Amino acid sequence: MNTLKTPICDLLNIEYPILQAGMGGVAFGPLAAAVSKAGGLGTIAAISPTPERVEQEIILARSLTDKPICVDIGFPLRAPKEKSDIELPELPGPLKQLHQEIEALGVEIKSADDQAMSIEDARTKLEICFRHGVEVIACALGTPKWVVEACHARGVKVISIVGRASHAQTAIRNGTDIVVVQGTEGGGHTGDIGLITLLAEVLEFSTVPVVAAGGIVNGSQIAGVLTQGAQGVWVGTRFIGSQESSVGPNYKQSLVEAENDSTIRSLLFDGLYVRQLQNRFTEVWEGHEAELQPYPIQRIVIAPSRFAAAAADLKDHQALPAGQGSGLIRDLPPAGELLHRLVDETVEALRKAQQRIQLKVA
Ligand SMILES: Cc1cc2nc3c(=O)[nH]c(=O)nc-3n(C[C@H](O)[C@H](O)[C@H](O)COP(=O)(O)O)c2cc1C
Known part of the structure; x- marks a missing residue:
């Protein structure tokens, strides 16, 4: 070595x-x-x-x-100091759409507790x-x-x-x-x-x-x-x-298939800027940016679909955070x-x- x-x-x-x-x-x-x-x-x-x-x-x-x-x-x-300090809004439209599409693929969306806040x-x-x-x-x-x-x-x-x-x-x-x-x-x-x-x-x-x-x-x-x-x-x-x-094989394979312009930086993941590969998870928000919630509410409302899609390793519907270097990953x-x-x-x-x-x- x-x-x-x-x-x-x-x-x-x-x-x-x-x-x-x-x-x-x-x-x-x-x-x-x-x-x-x-x-x-x-x-x-x-x-x-x-x-x-x-x-x-x-x-x-x-x-x-x-x-x-x-x-x-x-x-x-x-x-916030405690999770109970957070008041949640009605599910934003793009998330309702995402839920429907994920459930149509036979994946159940359960309530999910995100520990991050x-x-x-x-x-x-x-x-x-x-x-x-x-x-x-x-x-x-x-x-x-x-x-x-x-x-x-x-x-x-x-x-x-x-x-x-x-x-x-x-x-x-x-x-x-x-x-x-x-x-x-x-x-x-x-x-x-x-x-x-x-x-x-x-x-x-x-x-x-x-x-x-x-x-x-x-x-x-x-x-x-x-x-x-x-x-x-x-x-x-x-x-x-x-x-x-x-992560599942589909997430890894998405990296191998990615090009260096496959990622976008957006607020949709949790209300803070996150770079991720573009797929259906990001696309549903296009034209609906006004419905994005501030951190950490966006993170909480997105958690059930994010966790369900990741657990099922859905290629198009899971969040795929990744850097611009993914275009150089081949194995x-x-x-x-x-x-x-x-x-x-x-x-x-x-x-x-x-x-x-x-x-x-x-
Ligand atoms: C899938 C994913 C999840 C990440 N989660 C975290 C995290 O939980 N905490 C953190 O400090 N940074 C997180 N980051 C950022 C990384 O720590 C790191 O700064 C970033 O991946 C570096 O850029 P690169 O992915 O292009 O190498 C995450 C990055 C990715 C790709």
Whole structure:
């Protein structure tokens, strides 16, 4: 195996500076363990699952590897304190349509409880991580100071995912150990600034290591961001297309078939901007944007159809969050093999860079 190291490898006690992103519904114990075992940092996504499920997944990952793991928890500023604070509207028209179409395919839509919206829920999950000695916590949707303090008091490292320079400043001020800047290319929640610009902007002031995310699926891209000054990468969509990710075969196949313009960034998933592949799930909202609800109401009203379609792995009717890099995904290897491939491609790209672009510097 090639060597590829940056200072975050020592900080996180990992071999390669490749971090598998937290991804709701995708990244559970098996994927996180496979990536960590192979020398990267594997992450369990803990926003949507119940606290009990999060605990089971941590125990599962621990049974598969003794390497450090990360758990990704959401601390959204706009979250109500309690779920009971939320009043729900009548089902928006596009969702009624989606329900009809899903049920016509023989899939039952049950009421679904989405765990993502209360700070109490996030706090409970954090305590579970502490109990199981999870080494790294990733903060999605905001990095409160109390979270950093609680982690540091236990020797736990904190990673903050941001999509804007101002959010990076806040996370650094609140004490984060690493900032992950996610460009608009990324899958899932994403801002509107391209990675190459956002990374340059945050590198100008960051006092902590910066990791790049958004659209990264191969080693030439990793070589590019390392050269720009990133100390590592946080890779999401590429790992959906691995054997250990927890989505169905249709979701994975959609990535292999995707082109780089197959994704859109819209508010329909949960009221915040999310990049996803276009299909019937996104199409039903076209022309009905006025019926979109604010976060977290949109997330709650969409949950029953989203979970039912995902459980049945319906290709056209399930939400398929994915980054622009999906157009470059052509196979579905085991995650550990994929991680090693990314390392080898990066080393190769760095070695060949001068030769390939016939660069002359003096
Ligand atoms: C299916 C999916 C689910 C995601 N869920 C989460 C999540 O629960 N928490 C989070 O911090 N980020 C989430 N993200 C964003 C990722 O952490 C990461 O920043 C993004 O995937 C990077 O872009 P890429 O997918 O192009 O590699 C999700 C992304 C995807 C594709």
